[in-house]
Amino acid sequence: MGGIVLIVLAVFAARRVWLGYPATGAEFAVLAPREEAFLQAAAEALFPPHADLPVSGGQADLPGYADRYLAVLPRRQRTLIRALFALFEHATLLWPGKGRGGFKRFSALSPEQRLGVLRDWQSSSLALRRLCLTALKAILILGYVGHPESLAALELAPWKIDSPRVEADFLYPPIGGHRDQISRVGEPLETAPTAPPLVPGLDQEAP
Amino acid sequence: MSSEARQDGEVRVFSDYTRDFEEDADVVVVGSGPSGSVVAYELAKAGHKVVLIEEGPPFTPQEFRADGNISMARTMREGGLRSTTGTFMPILQAICLGGGSLINSAMCVRPPAFIFDEWSTRYELDHTTRADLDPHYDAVSEFLGIAPTPEDVQGPRNLLFRQGCEALGIASEPVDRNVRGCRGSGECFSGCRARAKQSMDISYIPEAMKFGARVLTSLQVQGVLGEGRRVRGVEGRVVEPFSGRTSHAFRVRARWVVLAAGCMATPVLLQKSGNLANASGQVGQNLQFHPGSAVAGVFPESIDPIFGGTQSYQSLAFLEEGFKLETMWSAPAALAVRMPGVGAELVHRFGELPRTAIWDAIASTHRSLGTVKARFRSLNPVIRWTLHPEDVKVMLRSIHVLAQIFFAAGAEKIMPGVGGLPEEMHSREEAEVLRDYAIRPADLVTASSHVFCTTRMHGDPAQGVVDEEGRCHGYDNLYIADTGIFPRCPSVNPMLTVMALAHRQAQSLAERV
Known part of the structure; x- marks a missing residue:
């Protein structure tokens, strides 16, 4: 049973x-x-x-x-x-x-x-x-x-930001990648970024 | 094991490891967070042969993810889902080059003198006053360009906090941050795409490499090699990013070992290494946090909350009561998690996000203690911690003050996030219920990334793990340089203090090495 x-x-x-x-x-x-x-x-x-x-x-x-x-x-x-x-x-x-x-x-x-x-x-x-x-x-x-x-x-779309190259970007390959994948294009930033403050609406990604 | 000859001053990543290997160094530093990076830089600059080991990978802006879940899963230990038992609380701890500095909000705060006075008297520390540490704070601040957040990147949600404080006569101030050229993206927690935040991976670590430091990422240290009063180095395995799969063995022989793996990993490593440096029985004990609690406030008009420094305004007015107030922003969807309700009411609250600010309080809960122990066959810890009823009252008091500030700043309603109370409150009078509420720990939704005291500094070797220089009692050449050495929670954001302590340690070590 x-x-x-x-x-x-x-x-x-x-x-x-x-x-x-x-x-x-x-x-x-x-x-x-x-x-x-x-x-x-x-x-x-x-x-x-x-x-x-x-x-x-x-x-x-x-x-x-x-x-x-x-x-x-x-x-x-x-x-x-x-x-x-x-x-x-x-x-x-x-x-x-x-x-x-x-x-x-x-x-x-x-x-x-x-x-x-x-x-x-x-x-x-x-x-x-x-x-x-x-x-x-x-x-x-x-x-x-x-x-x-x-x-x-909601007007909260991500910012459009082009990341400036800093010195460290010439040191680190993509995660899981090899060092020959480090892009050598462009000069590293030598001082602080100088781009102006972002503006809501203007600097956000379009839907 | 074979020896892989490498040039000095290089960074190694997962794909570089093709076989077992050994390295030699004067000093091996385990952990590349704020303290480990300072130690590595200062010692390399002094001419010593330094190896800096990090378990996580380096991240570049292309690797940052805006989604809160995915970002945390990639940059935090245990996929961002580490938590305490006893009183449940999520614990956020980084696993990446630069440690927490990559994904924190860059707040750099010097604790007031009374905090150090308390440390000195209770823990028999004769040389750790605020005045003793000020030169080290200054050195780190100068290196990182630490400065108050400028007005043009505060944004409305930070300035409303100031407005509310001013209306109530509460002192407040812009937050000092290790940031150069902030654009107000509010993206500190997922990685600064504007490259303004001076996280360790783009500041101290590249500079350390210029002085010859070798940076070995994706290596999991599994043991400290000890022998009597001396240690001889560390050993472990190569670990694949994200999956955590281990492969090749490695060993770094060094004359000096500095553990800066964090308040959880360092005690676990000592326990896994034959209970090293634990004659006092204090390794993994005395665990303390700064639990955070957040209040959401909805304003009548849009406040463009997406713009502004992530955490750019604060009030230190209540430190002696046991809490600190600050503004906060994160990925919008992550903040939406804060919203109460289900179904249509929940979605309606999402619609209010453009009008919503979130401010938080961190509490100095030094009565709430816990332990860290190595999990069986794992380097992840079992974390036991219990929130003390008196500390819960302090946290409720902080929520009450935040509610007052919101209404003084013009909020039309708040969501205090306290179980057993209304989800929304619409006036200061209504929020007065927070003043005397008989709160229980389970009524609070809290989280913390500030962890302390598991290898605490104490003048008496029977009561602490390290001395004032961070050297383990009973050892000649084993140091600890993370927030585990704090004798008590510092009441403010700890990054700058742990860096100042590391700077002092490094100077002392440089002479000895």
Whole structure:
């Protein structure tokens, strides 16, 4: 009897964790389809369409952003971040969404249920839950607000800066490169840069 | 091992290492941050054969990334995700040529005399008064062109801080910085593309190389070679940038070893080297931070927050109460992380970013102590630290003062970021709740890049790791030159002080070597 219960639980767990995620065709260096589905669902809930910003979370390719971020993290930290995604995806077993089907994994909830779940994490009396939400938000906000269209709409687009050559630029090759890749073009700056202060609008990149 | 003959005064990068190798030097300096670079330069200038080792790679402007996550993952230890246990707090520590100077805001602040008086009396230090150190502060300041941030690159968000302080009668001042020709890009934290910030990689290190210093990057020191009262050098492995994969072995034999690997890495290295220099039992103990807490304020009109020095205005008026106030800017998306809420309310707050300034306080939390221990089979540390309830009150007091300054400067609302309190406050009266709130450590969102005391300086060898010259008690030729030697947190940004101490150490060492 115990064995049957274990088998049923294992099938349930496997089905919940691995099965039923749609193939989107997107290619990632790190992310699995289940993580892509979670991130897309979280992005849509966190950043709905709004008049102040031209793209919504659902349009900002945040799974792609998260994948690029994970790819440059050390292995241990990458594992922790992926565990965070899995936690949110399946913590609905402990803290379900409101209404019917609230125990489904996060990415299978309705948009209203997802927002409610995130609000629960935000207002939780457990500091650790609030902290986890802050960590998730931190990853996705950097991708969303850092999206070129978001920054342009907020008049916060990056500066156009042509870096002057300093002496040190003739010493260091590109990271991972060889010293024959050091560009010898131009003279090194001998004194302090003399370019004037930047001007918002004028010296920012065009959207 | 074979010996790779190299010319003096050269920098070596990851692709240069093709086999195991050994080097000889008078002095090997481990860590190229502000203190290690000063030591390397001063000793090379004095004619000594210096090898400067750095675990990270050199960065050029083409390598800087505006995205906060990606930038931190590339330039900081543990991908920018290092944190404390006990009281959770993210810790930001650099791994790149130049260390923290590449990605800090260039704030150069001399602590007032009472800080050093406290150091002297509590830690039996007879020659570490402000007057003792002033000549060394002066030398470093002159070398780096340290000067107050000029008015034309302050920008509205810094000047509003001054306006708020003036309205309340709080003393404030432009920040002295190691910057030449600032354009007000506010990009200090991701690397200065304008090449104005005089980080070590473009200032002290190239100058050290002119005097023959050899700079070996992408080398992870894994052990200090010790023998009785003397050390003989260091050894370790070549490490690939970002991936952390190690390959060829190296050894640098030296008559003098200076550890400037940082307040976390230095004690770990000593522990991994057979618990070196730890007769006092103080290696890795006494850990202190300057935890930072930030308040966001929204003004009625756009303040073009993207323009202006990253951290260019400050108030030292509350140092004796235990905190320092300063302005702050970062990648806009990174600052947006500060915004509370989810869904439409969160996105609405993003829309307010052009009208938002963020000011912060760093607290001198000397009652909050911790430890640093080597992680099993890793050079990354386990960091335990607990925020003391009295220090939490100091931090809340600093948030309250920042709220007052915001409203005095004309802000229409603030976001104090204190758990259990309203996300937004719309008047000074409303913000008075901050005055007496029964706050708990978990109510604060905090972070720190200022780390101290894990190899502290103490006149009594039984109570400290190094003496006033930074020499390890009980050792003839092993020195430590990073913020680990501070006996107590200094209450202000530590870069200039650690450089001044390094300058003094280097002068003393130059005579001995």
